[in-house]
Amino acid sequence: MFGYYLDLALRSLKRxxxxxxxxxxxxxxxxxxxxxxxxxLHVMSGDPLPGRSGEIYYPHLDPLPLDYHKxxxxxxxxxxxxxxxxxALVSAxxxxxxxxxxxxxxxxxPERTDLRPFYVDGHYTTADFFAMFGVPFVHGQGxxxxxxxAREHVVVLSETLGRKLFGSADATGRMVRLNDTDFRxxxxxxxxxxxxxxxxxxxxxVFSAADQFFVPLxxxxxxxxxxxxxxxxxxxxxxxxxxxxxxxxxVWVQLKDSTQVAAYRQFLxxxxxxxxxxxxxxxxxxxxxxxxxxEWLDHQKLVPADVRLQLWLALGFLLVCMVNIVALLLxxxxxxxxxxxxxxxxxxxxxxxxxxxxVESMVIGLAGGVLGLVIAQVGLWxxxxxxxxxxxxAQMDPSMLIGTLLLAVFASMLAGLLPAWRAxxxxxxxxxxxx
Amino acid sequence: xxxxxxxSALRRHRLATLLIALEIALxxxxxxxxxxxxxxxxxxxHVDSGVDERSLATISLTGYDDAKSTDLNARVTSxxxxxxxxxxxxxxxxxxxxxxxxxxxxxxxxxxxQFGGVVDFYVAGPESFKALGLQxxxxxxxxxxxxxxxxxxxxxxxxxLVTRTLADHLWPGVDALGKEFWCDKFHFRxxxxxxxxxxAEGSEGGPSTIQWxxxxxxxxxxxxxxxxxxxxxxxxLWRVLRDARAAIATVAPDAVVDQLQSQTITDLRERHFRQDxxxxGMLIGVIVALLLxxxxxxxxxxSFWVAQRxxxxxxxxxxxxxxxxxxxxxxxxxFLIVTFGIVLGMVLAYALNLLLMTQYELPRxxxxxxxxxxxxxxxxxQLAVLGPAMRAAAVPPVVATRSV
Numbered sequence: 001m002f003g004y005y006l007d008l009a010l011r012s013l014k015r016x017x018x019x020x021x022x023x024x025x026x027x028x029x030x031x032x033x034x035x036x037x038x039x040x041l042h043v044m045s046g047d048p049l050p051g052r053s054g055e056i057y058y059p060h061l062d063p064l065p066l067d068y069h070k071x072x073x074x075x076x077x078x079x080x081x082x083x084x085x086x087x088a089l090v091s092a093x094x095x096x097x098x099x100x101x102x103x104x105x106x107x108x109x110p111e112r113t114d115l116r117p118f119y120v121d122g123h124y125t126t127a128d129f130f131a132m133f134g135v136p137f138v139h140g141q142g143x144x145x146x147x148x149x150a151r152e153h154v155v156v157l158s159e160t161l162g163r164k165l166f167g168s169a170d171a172t173g174r175m176v177r178l179n180d181t182d183f184r185x186x187x188x189x190x191x192x193x194x195x196x197x198x199x200x201x202x203x204x205x206v207f208s209a210a211d212q213f214f215v216p217l218x219x220x221x222x223x224x225x226x227x228x229x230x231x232x233x234x235x236x237x238x239x240x241x242x243x244x245x246x247x248x249x250x251v252w253v254q255l256k257d258s259t260q261v262a263a264y265r266q267f268l269x270x271x272x273x274x275x276x277x278x279x280x281x282x283x284x285x286x287x288x289x290x291x292x293x294x295e296w297l298d299h300q301k302l303v304p305a306d307v308r309l310q311l312w313l314a315l316g317f318l319l320v321c322m323v324n325i326v327a328l329l330l331x332x333x334x335x336x337x338x339x340x341x342x343x344x345x346x347x348x349x350x351x352x353x354x355x356x357x358x359v360e361s362m363v364i365g366l367a368g369g370v371l372g373l374v375i376a377q378v379g380l381w382x383x384x385x386x387x388x389x390x391x392x393x394a395q396m397d398p399s400m401l402i403g404t405l406l407l408a409v410f411a412s413m414l415a416g417l418l419p420a421w422r423a424x425x426x427x428x429x430x431x432x433x434x435x
Numbered sequence: 436x437x438x439x440x441x442x443s444a445l446r447r448h449r450l451a452t453l454l455i456a457l458e459i460a461l462x463x464x465x466x467x468x469x470x471x472x473x474x475x476x477x478x479x480x481h482v483d484s485g486v487d488e489r490s491l492a493t494i495s496l497t498g499y500d501d502a503k504s505t506d507l508n509a510r511v512t513s514x515x516x517x518x519x520x521x522x523x524x525x526x527x528x529x530x531x532x533x534x535x536x537x538x539x540x541x542x543x544x545x546x547x548x549q550f551g552g553v554v555d556f557y558v559a560g561p562e563s564f565k566a567l568g569l570q571x572x573x574x575x576x577x578x579x580x581x582x583x584x585x586x587x588x589x590x591x592x593x594x595x596l597v598t599r600t601l602a603d604h605l606w607p608g609v610d611a612l613g614k615e616f617w618c619d620k621f622h623f624r625x626x627x628x629x630x631x632x633x634x635a636e637g638s639e640g641g642p643s644t645i646q647w648x649x650x651x652x653x654x655x656x657x658x659x660x661x662x663x664x665x666x667x668x669x670x671x672l673w674r675v676l677r678d679a680r681a682a683i684a685t686v687a688p689d690a691v692v693d694q695l696q697s698q699t700i701t702d703l704r705e706r707h708f709r710q711d712x713x714x715x716g717m718l719i720g721v722i723v724a725l726l727l728x729x730x731x732x733x734x735x736x737x738s739f740w741v742a743q744r745x746x747x748x749x750x751x752x753x754x755x756x757x758x759x760x761x762x763x764x765x766x767x768x769x770f771l772i773v774t775f776g777i778v779l780g781m782v783l784a785y786a787l788n789l790l791l792m793t794q795y796e797l798p799r800x801x802x803x804x805x806x807x808x809x810x811x812x813x814x815x816x817q818l819a820v821l822g823p824a825m826r827a828a829a830v831p832p833v834v835a836t837r838s839v
Binding site: 018019022023025026029030033069107117118119180236237305306308309310313314316317319320321323324326327328330331332335386387388418422 | 450451454455457458461462465469472497498500550619620691706709710713714717718721724725727728729731732734735736738739740742743791794795
C-alpha cells in the first residue's frame with residue numbers, strides 16, 4: 001500500500017506545483033535555520049575528553065567571607081582556588097591523580113635570528129596533568145613529580161611550537177627562552193586540543209584556545225610569571241599570589257569509581273570543616289562540591305547568551321513555518337474531499353485515508369529536509385565567518401545530517417496530523433452528492 | 436462593502452482562518468521583539484565614548500623589562516613626537532574599546548562597607564586629558580601638579596574627574612564636586628565632572644554602567660607605561676599610526692608591539708562591536724525570512740480559496756458584482772484575518788518580551804512597537820493577497836453557467 005500512497009502523493013503534489021513549492025520552501029527555511037543553531041549548540045556542548053570525561057572531576061571549595069557580595073557581571077572568585085587550598089588538595093593525594101593549574105601567556109625569544117619574539121598561550125601545572133588528561137606525546141614525556149618540588153625549569157612544548165622553534169628534529173633536551181628564563185624541553189606533546197578547553201579559566205577563549213607550552217606551576221610562581229586568567233582577591237592584595245585570599249588556580253582530579261568519588265567528596269567537606277575550625281573559611285563546609293567534567297561545563301555556562309537567543313529565534317521561526325504548513329495542508333487535503341469520498345465509498349477505511357495523507361506530508365517533509373540541509377550549510381558557513389570564538393567549530397557531523405532529515409520529516413508529519421484527521425472525517429455521502 | 440458576509444464565509448473556514456491568524460500572531464510577536472533587540476544593539480553600538488575618536492590612535496607595547504619602564508616611556512614619547520603630523524603623545528593605561536586595565540570596585544567610605552560599583556580607572560599622564568578631548572561639564576580639568584607618581588595601579592591619594600552618569604549614580608541629586616570615594620586603601624577626591632567617558636570593555640557591568648569611568652591624572656613610570664595615546668589630524672592619523680609602529684622598532688627594539696591593540700580608536704570601536712553587528716544582521720535575516728514565510732502562507736491559502744470559490748465568484752459576477760467588488764472582498768477578508776492575528780500577536784509580543792527580560796538584560800518593550808508591527812503586517816497581508824485577489828477578480832461571469 002505504501003508504494004501506492006507514495007504514487008498518489010507525488011501525483012497530488014505535482015498537480016499543484018506552486019502550493020507544493022511553498023510548503024517545501026517553508027519547511028526548508030524553518031529546518032535550515034533551526035538546524036544551523038542546533039548544530040552550533042551541539043558542537044559547543046560536546047565532550048572534550050571522549051572516553052575519559054567520566055573519571056575527571058572538578059572540586060569546589062567555598063573560601064569566601066560571609067559578607068562577600070558577588071558582582072552580577074564580574075567573574076566569580078569562588079570558581080578558582082587559592083594557592084594554599086590548591087596545594088593542600090594536590091599534596092593530599094586523595095584522588096587517583098590530581099593537578100593544579102593556571103593559564104599563562106609567555107614571550108618566546110627564539111634562538112633562530114629570522115624569528116621575532118612572540119607570545120604564546122599555555123598552562124602552568126603540576127606533574128599529574130599529562131597522565132590524568134591523557135595528553136599524547138610525540139617525543140619525551142611530562143616532568144616527574146620531583147620537578148614540581150624542585151621548581152625545575154623544564155617545559156613541555158606543543159608539536160606546533162616545537163616545529164616552529166626547532167624544525168622537525170626531536171626538541172627534547174633543547175633550551176627555550178621564555179620571558180628571559182631558559183627552560184629545558186622534556187617533552188613534545190602532539191597537538192592536543194580538547195574542545196572546549198575545559199580546564200582553562202572561564203576568561204579564556206575556550207573554543208579557539210590551544211596550549212603551546214606547559215611549565216611547572218612552582219617554577220612559574222618562583223619566576224613571578226603572570227597568569228592570564230582571572231585573579232580575584234577579596235581582601236587587600238599586594239601581588240602575593242600565595243595569599244589565601246586570592247583565587248587564580250584550577251584543580252582537577254581523576255577518580256576511578258563511585259566509592260572514590262564519595263570518599264573524595266567527604267574529604268572536601270572534612271577539609272572545609274577543618275579550615276572553618278582554623279578560622280580561614282567562614283561559610284558552611286557543606287558548600288564544598290565535586291563536579292563531574294560535563295556537569296562542570298554545564299555549570300560554567302559556556303554557551304553565550306547570544307547563541308541561546310539565536311536558537312530560540314530559530315525554533316520560533318520553525319514554529320511559524322509549521323503553522324504555515326498546517327494551514328496549507330489543511331487547504332490542500334480538504335480540497336480533495338471529492339477524491340477522499342470516492343475512495344471511502346469504494347471501501348477505504350478512515351485509517352487508510354489517514355495513512356495516505358501521512359505519506360503525502362512525509363514526502364513534503366523529506367523534500368523540505370533536503371532543502372533544509374542546503375540552507376543549514378549556508379547558515380553554518382555564515383556562522384563560520386563570524387568573529388566569535390566558537391565560529392570555526394560550526395560544522396555538521398553525520399549525526400546532525402540524519403537529525404536534520406528526521407526533524408524535517410517529523411515536523412511535517414506533525415503538521416500533517418490535524419489536516420489528515422480532518423480529511424478522514426469527511427462524510428462521503430454529502431461530498432459524493434455534490435460531485 | 437459589508438463585513439457581515441465576509442465574516443460568515445470565514446466562519447465556515449474556522450480552522451484555516453485560525454491557523455493563518457495564529458501564524459500572523461507569532462510573526463507579530465517575533466517581529467516586535469526582534470526589532471526591539473536590533474534597536475537595543477544599535478543603541479549599544481552608538482555609545483558615546485566621550486573622547487575625540489577620529490583623531491586618536493594608540494600604541495601598546497609588551498615584553499619589555501619592567502625595571503626599564505621609565506626609560507622606555509621617555510624613549511617612546513620622544514620618538515613618537517618626532518613623527519610629522521603628531522599633535523600630542525601621552526602615556527595612558529587604557530583607551531575606550533581597547534583592553535581594560537584599571538577596572539576595580541569602589542566604596543563610598545574608607546572602611547570599605549558602602550559599595551559604590553565597579554568602575555574603570557583611566558590612569559593617564561600629562562597632555563592626555565587635552566588629547567582625549569574630554570568635555571568638562573562641572574568643576575575643572577586636572578592641573579599640571581595633580582599628575583602624581585604611582586606606587587601601584589592608581590595614586591594613593593588623587594584628585595580625579597568622574598563622568599556625569601557615575602556622579603549621578605554615586606551621589607544622586609547632590610553636587611559631586613569635593614566628594615570622596617575609596618578603592619581599597621586608595622583615596623580619591625572629585626574635582627571635576629566630564630560629560631562622557633565610556634568603560635574600555637563596556638559590556639562588563641551591563642549597559643547602564645557603560646559610562647562609569649574615573650579619569651585619574653598620574654606621572655608615567657613603572658606602573659604606567661607601555662600604552663601611548665597619539666593625537667593627530669583625522670586625515671593624517673592612518674599614516675601617523677603606520678609611522679609610529681615603524682618607529683617603535685628603532686626607539687624601543689626591546690619591546691613587542693601588540694598589533695591587535697595598536698590601532699586607531701575608530702578601528703578598536705569597529706572590532707569591539709563586531710559581534711553586535713553580526714547579531715543585528717542575523718536578527719534582520721530572521722525578520723526577513725519570517726515575513727517571507729508569512730507572506731507565502733497568505734498567498735497559498737488565498738490562492739486555494741480563490742480556486743475553491745471560482746464558481747461562486749462567477750455567480751456573483753453574473754448577478755452584477757464588479758471586478759472591484761471581488762477584489763475588495765478578498766482584501767477585506769485578509770484584513771480581518773490579519774487584524775485578528777495582530778490582536779493575538781500583541782499579547783504574545785508582550786509575553787515574549789517578559790520572557791526575554793528574565794533571560795537577558797532588556798528593558799520593557801515600548802508601546803509604539805506594537806502599532807508599527809501591526810502596520811507592517813497589514814501591509815504585508817494586503818501585498819500577499821493582491822495576486823490571488825486579482826486572479827479572483829479576473830474570473831469571468833460565464834463560469835457560473837458551466838457545471839463544475
